[in-house]
Amino acid sequence: MRKEKMKIKDPSTKAISNTAKQLFWRILSSVLLMVVGGFAELKCGREGRGAISPYAGQENIIVNPGIDMLKSPWLFYTNGQRSWDTDVAGAGSAQAAHVNILQPGTSITFSNCGNRSPQLNFENVIIDANGPASIWGKGIGDLNGDGSPDLVVGGYSGGGLVWYENSNWQKRTIDPGAKFGTDIEVSDINGDGKKDVVTIKDQSLIWYENPNWTPHVISSGTKLHDVEVADLDGDGKLDMVARNQYTTGNFLHFYRQVSPTSWERSQLACPHGEGLVLAKINGHNRLDIVINGTWYENKGTIGSWTQHVYTATWTHKFTFIAVGDVNGDGRLDIVLSPSEPDGASQSYRISWFEAPHDPSAASANWVEHVIANDVETLYHFVGTGDFDKDGKVDIAVAKMLQGTPPQEVAIYLNKGEGTSWAKKVIAHTGSHSMRIIDIDGDGDLDLYGANHQENRVNLWRNLISSKLPLSSWKRHVVDSSKPWTSIFITGADVDKDGKKDIITGGWWYKNPGAPSGAWERKTIGLPVNNMAVVYDFDGDGSMDILGTQGQGANADSKFAWAHNNGSGTFTIFRNISSGEGDFLQGVAVDRFRADNPIRVALSWHTAGQGVQMLTVPTNPRLGIWPWARISQTSQDECLSAGDLDADGDLDLLLGTQYLQNNSGSWNPVIISSTSTSPDRNRLTDINADGKLDTVVGFEAISKPGKVAWYERSGTTWKENIIDTTVIGPMSLDVADMNGDGTIDVIVGEHNLAAPEQARLFIYTNDNGDGTVWTRHLVSTGDEHHDGAAVMDIDGDGDMDIISIGWSHNRVLLYENRAILDLVGTPTTPNPSQRAPGF
Incomplete structure (x- = not known):
């Protein structure tokens, strides 16, 4: 694929090289080793290539998957490790990249090898080995206005309320006191453009005004465990809702902001327990409240909430709560973990609850899906996010130090729209009330936390991010002659x-x-x-x-x-x-x-x-x-x-x-006064400022046309040109094509005068703010009209393109081989061939 420099910046060959190195150890599909007449035949990889020399006790497992860029054979590692253990009916074992096969005909399946995504690994960074004593509170937010999230920590037993500047991690004190509670939120309380800090100190709810950290007491005399900050009534001012635990976890406490120094307090009785989160459960653009077993629909005022029970099967009262679209249906699901012991109960489960079509309906049925059974009731963190960048929401969990070993920090990788999970343990140090954040701005999700009662501040940096190359595409004609011209094209699991x-x-x-x-x-x-x-x-x-x-x-x-x-x-x-x-x-x-x-x-x-x-x-x-x-x-x-x-x-x-x-x-x-007619458009956040931008391809049949995006600032819009030389940009879509966490633009040319010269392009958003774009050629020779729709059609983790045209009746698929060419095509063995017990 040819690359054309549209502005200053070309794709970095170094970045592509690093991608190759990182993707080198991606694991192939489930691998079946079968000994036939003294030979162990490897059933894996593209076209099943690769073999093992005759078994003779212990043999290296050698794989040559036929990947062009990797000419020499390489050792096959299961789950990215150099060693593993297995036992097939007591007959054999495999260790240290050797296999010991004692009897011809023995079959060995190395499972959990089918992920074509990059291997998920984390680097543990100790931000402060001697932080505040008994770190209960953790928060995140940009406190110095440099665009990067900083870390906030509160010690219950001493050491104060402090923040660490990203990325030199210099510690600065907000309040030298003690008894800081389990929740810290970072928000601009007084609307001056600076992020303030909200926390619980002993029995007071306080916000600290940035930059001098003047404390403002919102409430005193009430013990609280969880607090959330948001504009709950739509008046443009940030309010708060809080909840305690144990004997007083049966009330929601509301604090409506009259002014930054004046707050109206109210209460709402709720089921007993622990856990609190805000989310737009029924999609009406108002934040609802989710607690254990129940959610409260926001009717627009702090005094008006409609209670909905989403589960009666979950009986453990003390929970950590997260929300996310686990099954990819566009609705927010609810995830629960048991955060504290509940009476004599020492074990419970981690589950997600599938949001129904209309969560507000009286007949709404939230189906429970168990992620992990029989876990200790000390999982004081559960969170959602796409950690492996495969487009699916994963679940992060952590057990705090009161638990029996191992005290795991782990991620359950979503392998089937919430129906199957692969557990990835990233630490055995445990943690408590963690935060999910892209700490280094590389487009992936990192984890920040500290264990209950400990003073070490930990960051786990996700190492998965690297830009995928956009240099390998394969054109497929899905239909060479559909009966008539079609107007639109899309993809869905019909x-x-x-x-x-x-x-x-x-x-x-x-x-x-x-x-x-x-x-x-x-x-x-x-x-x-x-x-x-x-x-x-x-x-x-x-x-x-x-x-x-x-x-x-x-x-x-x-x-x-x-x-x-x-x-x-x-x-x-x-x-x-x-x-x-x-x-x-x-x-x-x-x-x-x-x-x-x-x-x-x-x-x-x-x-x-x-x-x-x-x-x-x-x-x-x-x-x-x-x-x-x-x-x-x-x-x-x-x-x-x-x-x-x-x-x-x-x-x-x-x-x-x-x-x-x-x-x-x-x-x-x-939005823009122009004599040129717009054709295709999309809504997305091009510059990652949290506001919807518009992307427009203008009508220009067989001649150069404009592709632009428009940025909203208040009630005005600013035009930003992406390209003015593309011919007929009348097929348009937006997506993250290279996996860098930014939105790119896809354009197909409507060139009726010379359809054999019509091109399909990707414009990568190189700086992430829509100011620098690089044009990448995907294919030449197909005219496009209302096509160029992006989706992962083959489920391999990169984005493909489907398209149609006006001058022809073809249905076209452009397969993105960014991952396949580096890894090889995985195959799945027949389940009946697999050895029992795997």
Whole structure:
């Protein structure tokens, strides 16, 4: 793949070299060694290459996976270690990269070898070997305004409340006192642009004003264990909610900020226990409260909370709580660990609770999934995050020092949307109330903590990050001649087999398990001829399909939708009002306000039709989906839904304008005044400032066009040019393509005049702030229109691209081989061949 320098910076060959070194020891798929007639044959690697010399007691396990950059054979290490132990029916053992096979026909499977992601390793950095005594409190935040998170520590038995400056770790004192509790939060309490420190000191809740650390007592005389800081009532000022444990863990204590020095206090009785976290559980953009077994829905004022029980099966009262989208369905799940002994109970479990389609419904059923059974009730930390950068949420845990050895700090790596886990122990020192943070800005998640009653401040740096090269792509023609032109393309697991399929036009293509396999074209069902959006409209866990009845660009504003029975077989419904237009160019589906039903926004190719909207009934199969025109303003192209004005509901991006959602009315807002027509757009956070930016590719058929992103600052928007030389940037997507934690931009050219010269590009966001972009060529020879959609289609941990065009009827897949070329293609042995007990 050729690289073209768009601005100052070229990709670093050193970075690519380091990537190669780091990925060298990635482990192949599960490996089966079988002795046949005195020879041990290695069943692994690309095309099963590799062999073991005749067994004769102990032999080196030699693997040559046929990876071009690794010419010489290399020793196979299980789980990244030079040694391992195993016992096959008492007949053999393997140690120190040798295998001892005593009997021909013995089969040995080395399990847990199938992860193509980089090996997850951590470096332990001791920030302070002699920190405050009995470190109970830990906090993180940028205290000196340099853009890097600093570490805050509070000692219960002495040594004060201190902070450590990133990255020289110089210790500075906030308060020299003692009796600092288990929770420290860092937030700008008085709105002066500086991060302040909130903590519990003995029986007082205090915030310390940055930079002189003047203490302000919010409350005294109440013991507290957990505290969270957020704007709970939407008035623009930060409030607090806190909770104690043991005998007084049956109240939530609220502190509403009147001013930074004046707070209104209130209480809410809650089930007895320990643990507290804030999260947007039902997606309404207000922070709800989660405790053990119960969550409280935020109704917009501190005095109004609706209680919802999410589990009656979890009976252990004292918990540490985390939230995260464990199964990748777009909803926040709840994770619990037993943090303190509960009566005579010394062992319990670590579990996650699967969020239902509507968490607020009276019938909501949160299914419990056990991560680890029979664990000691001293796991005073559980947290969520993608530690191995495979796109799935993992679970970090830590046991505090009161527990019996081993006192593990560990990560449960998510291997199947929360259905299977691989445990990675990173330390045996234990810890307590840890924090997850990217401490060094390298795009991966690190861990910071200190064990209960100890004075050593520990940081575990995640070493997984290195940029993936974008130099190896393989083009696959999924369909060389679909029956008619399709308007959109997307990917989803249609038949629930764990693999993402491709949907476009009137068809879906079943994923064969490998990009080079035969993709079977399956008809969705007449008259769904042009897929518009794939969405679970009835909340049954299967992806349904909404489309128009016209073929290609034929004018037809009638709709139909396909209800998925869960295996990719559809029942077709036509109970939808017709729209007004010719063929679609933009679709966005969501609940645009928390109390709204699901709605589908529509933009048509023909001008003058405005933006329209379908409303999905509670039961989509019953009744008519009503249609309405919500605005006469339209840019007749792509639609994207997102909260552009940060008011808690979803607006609609049209291109260089957006429709502001004002409780049912939609008011046009200009982002950029330009005579050029926008075509494709996406919403994302390009510069990582926590606000949505817009990315736009402009209409320019067979001629140079503009790709730009727009940054919001208050009510104004700043244009930032990415490229003005790309031909027809009318296929567009955004994703982190090289694994550096920043959002990149993908563009396909709509070059009808010379389709054989049309190109597909990736623009990498090199500085992470959208100021320096490098253009990478993926492929030449396919014209693109409303294509270039990004997803990990083969599940190997890097991002692939699927696309369609206007001048041809091909369905295209561009396989990213960044990981495969370094590791080789793993294979999974037949389970029946595996030795028992592994």
